[in-house]
Amino acid sequence: MAALTSPSRSDSVGYGVTLTFETLGADAPLRVRPWDDTLLRVIDGVIALRFDGEERLLSPGGEAIVPAGFHHTMCAVTGEARIVMGYRRAFKGAA
Numbered sequence: 001m002a003a004l005t006s007p008s009r010s011d012s013v014g015y016g017v018t019l020t021f022e023t024l025g026a027d028a029p030l031r032v033r034p035w036d037d038t039l040l041r042v043i044d045g046v047i048a049l050r051f052d053g054e055e056r057l058l059s060p061g062g063e064a065i066v067p068a069g070f071h072h073t074m075c076a077v078t079g080e081a082r083i084v085m086g087y088r089r090a091f092k093g094a095a
Contacts, residue, residue: 028075036087038066040074045081049074 040049042058049056049064051072058064066072068090074083 028073030071030073032069032071033066033087034069035090037068037090038072039086039088040064040066041084041086043082043084045079046077047074047081047083048077 040047040058040063042060042062044060046057046059049058049066049072051064051066052070056064057077
């Protein structure tokens with residue numbers, strides 16, 4: 001599950017958002033960012049991140065990187081959870 005570990009290159013996140021999730025009992029919709037890698041960092045609560053056929057629980061301070069083009073879904077495990085998401089253009093290698 002290497003895609004959910006720290007990035008191998010150091011560059012800054014271009015832009016981002018803060019989101020609050022609430023457990024409502026319905027399945028969360030699939031998300032995809034075709035051209036951007038997504039960094040997720042949990043601020044409060046616990047989220048379940050489903051990505052590449054696996055589920056990973058993230059608690060406060062937990063992070064994951066979802067590479068560009070990968071479908072993923074996330075939801076609060078119980079109650080409410082807050083996360084910060086940042087995005088950066090996917091690295092396509094040397095020109």
